[in-house]
Amino acid sequence: MALKTFSILSILIFLCVSIEAIRFDNYTLYKVLPKSLEEIKILEDLQNSGAEYDFWDDPVPTAEYINILSKPELKNDLENFMGSYGIDFLVTVPNIQKLIDNEKKGKYTRNNDKSMKWDEYYDLEDIYAWLDDLAAKFSQVSIIEGGTSYEGRVIKGIKISHGPDRRAVFIESGIHSREWIAPATTNYIINELLYSDNEEFKAATRDFDWYIFPVTNPDGYVWTHLPEGDRFWRKSRRPFGDQFGVDLNRNWNTNWLEKSSNLNPASNNYAGPGPFSEIEARSLSAYIIDMADKIDLYISFHSSGQILLLPFGNTTDPLANYYDAMWIGRRAIGALAFKHGTQYTIGNIAEAIYFATGTSVDWVKERLNIPLAYCYELRDKGVFGHALPPDQIKPTGEETMDSVIELVHQAKRLGYMVPYVEKSSASVLSVSILMYLVVAAKLFL
Ligand SMILES: [Zn+2]
Numbered sequence: 001m002a003l004k005t006f007s008i009l010s011i012l013i014f015l016c017v018s019i020e021a022i023r024f025d026n027y028t029l030y031k032v033l034p035k036s037l038e039e040i041k042i043l044e045d046l047q048n049s050g051a052e053y054d055f056w057d058d059p060v061p062t063a064e065y066i067n068i069l070s071k072p073e074l075k076n077d078l079e080n081f082m083g084s085y086g087i088d089f090l091v092t093v094p095n096i097q098k099l100i101d102n103e104k105k106g107k108y109t110r111n112n113d114k115s116m117k118w119d120e121y122y123d124l125e126d127i128y129a130w131l132d133d134l135a136a137k138f139s140q141v142s143i144i145e146g147g148t149s150y151e152g153r154v155i156k157g158i159k160i161s162h163g164p165d166r167r168a169v170f171i172e173s174g175i176h177s178r179e180w181i182a183p184a185t186t187n188y189i190i191n192e193l194l195y196s197d198n199e200e201f202k203a204a205t206r207d208f209d210w211y212i213f214p215v216t217n218p219d220g221y222v223w224t225h226l227p228e229g230d231r232f233w234r235k236s237r238r239p240f241g242d243q244f245g246v247d248l249n250r251n252w253n254t255n256w257l258e259k260s261s262n263l264n265p266a267s268n269n270y271a272g273p274g275p276f277s278e279i280e281a282r283s284l285s286a287y288i289i290d291m292a293d294k295i296d297l298y299i300s301f302h303s304s305g306q307i308l309l310l311p312f313g314n315t316t317d318p319l320a321n322y323y324d325a326m327w328i329g330r331r332a333i334g335a336l337a338f339k340h341g342t343q344y345t346i347g348n349i350a351e352a353i354y355f356a357t358g359t360s361v362d363w364v365k366e367r368l369n370i371p372l373a374y375c376y377e378l379r380d381k382g383v384f385g386h387a388l389p390p391d392q393i394k395p396t397g398e399e400t401m402d403s404v405i406e407l408v409h410q411a412k413r414l415g416y417m418v419p420y421v422e423k424s425s426a427s428v429l430s431v432s433i434l435m436y437l438v439v440a441a442k443l444f445l
Pocket residue numbers: 176179302303
């Protein structure tokens with residue numbers, strides 16, 4: 001009996017220890033404002049020194065600011081370090097645990113898709129349940145599986161289709177798990193596509209097939225929600241010795257490992273042991289390959305920085321249809337600013353943010369020749385970063401939806417996207433001719 005009691009006690013103690021949350025009490029978020037290339041270099045050396053700071057942005061020459069998260073015992077060192085070099089900085093969040101405590105509230109009610117709210121963040125189980133319920137409710141919605149994860153989870157998405165013969169928009173989101181605003185915004189877009197009364201939104205839903213994956217790194221996303229997990233986990237969860245995870249947006253087979261990535265499993269930019277070594281990127285890419293000839297527009301959602309990026313990340317040369325893509329993108333960020341005044345910048349990945357290779361948007365552009373590929377770095381601009389408060393989900397969703405619809409609108413004007421037209425005998429010939437011209441034009445991109 002005593003032994004039994006002891007065993008139960010041991011199990012209870014073990015459980016208490018094993019589910020103890022990784023907390024961020026008195027962790028401070030800094031917004032560092034380098035004034036020169038010299039200061040950028042000093043920050044880069046600090047990042048590479050092995051010091052235990054979490055750099056949410058890389059110190060690169062184009063950086064306007066760099067968010068750094070510091071544990072309490074290292075804050076004095078960091079502030080003294082920056083003071084000694086005259087580097088300006090602000091404290092934007094003195095105690096980031098307070099933000100974390102306020103953001104974990106969402107609970108979705110099964111069979112009530114209206115219970116998904118736009119001022120709460122949801123975990124994977126809730127998002128997947130919501131997608132299942134949408135598929136059960138709407139005849140034009142079906143569940144799609146874009147691949148699997150290392151821990152055996154499905155990369156679940158939905159297809160919205162009002163009939164055959166439509167060109168497609170593909171949305172991939174949440175590949176970096178701590179960027180919670182990306183899946184939340186993607187869910188908001190799904191909701192608008194299905195429920196909005198806006199005529200332009202309805203037309204976009206009707207005229208194209210939408211393939212949407214809110215969470216393409218499900219293991220990482222689950223880890224950011226688990227009590228024993230880490231709210232600021234970015235990578236997948238495959239173990240490498242005593243380290244975990246690959247940066248899944250450095251693992252795609254395009255100029256793999258060339259820029260902003262490395263072979264160190266402890267790094268947040270670990271590219272993996274080889275291109276497409278990771279089942280998440282590999283299986284999702286196989287899914288995309290199978291339908292590549294349908295896709296006119298590919299969108300990837302990340303945060304943060306308020307930047308609209310387009311390929312490529314390995315060169316600042318204006319390759320492929322760069323000028324058309326920039327023209328369309330500029331109008332999209334104009335539409336984004338309309339409702340809440342949120343200002344974005346735009347550029348190819350290498351000129352607007354930093355050289356980075358092995359990314360999904362580069363891969364779909366280079367390998368599959370998808371006409372238009374964009375990556376949104378959503379809100380904000382250095383204040384809350386990955387801890388964006390949930391009261392910003394709705395405005396972020398609204399402005400991003402406006403922007404995506406403007407992308408579609410301008411892409412149609414330039415002939416990159418051809419909406420579905422009901423086939424009357426009079427229109428069949430003209431649509432066929434138009435399709436032929438678009439295909440011919442793409443061959444020369
Ligand atoms: Zn990201």
